Amino acid sequence: MIAGVRVVVSGRVQGVGYRYFVRDVALRLGVAGWVRNNPDGTVSVVAEGERDTLEKFLGEIRARNDPFIRVTDMSVEWTDATHQVRGFEIRR
DSSP states (O other): OEEEEEEEEEEEOSSSSHHHHHHHHHHHHTOEEEEEEOTTSOEEEEEEEEHHHHHHHHHHTTOTTOSSOEEEEEEEEEEEOOSOOOSEEEEO
């Protein structure tokens, strides 16, 4: 079953390639959606895919082993899929 998720990521996630990291994880897992920097220093992620794939995606975008990225918090809201996103893009 296709699900959706909205995430706000806090920590050292701007200026360290985090959006590109998230895009690469999404493309590898077949997750659709987008990622963008927010003015307050957080990063927003909207994604759709199979629930178990999204669970894996959420685990991977914590970037636990990255030497530059430091995720300190992730606010996760599960939603119904809109089926309006294709691919995965970095928004500005």
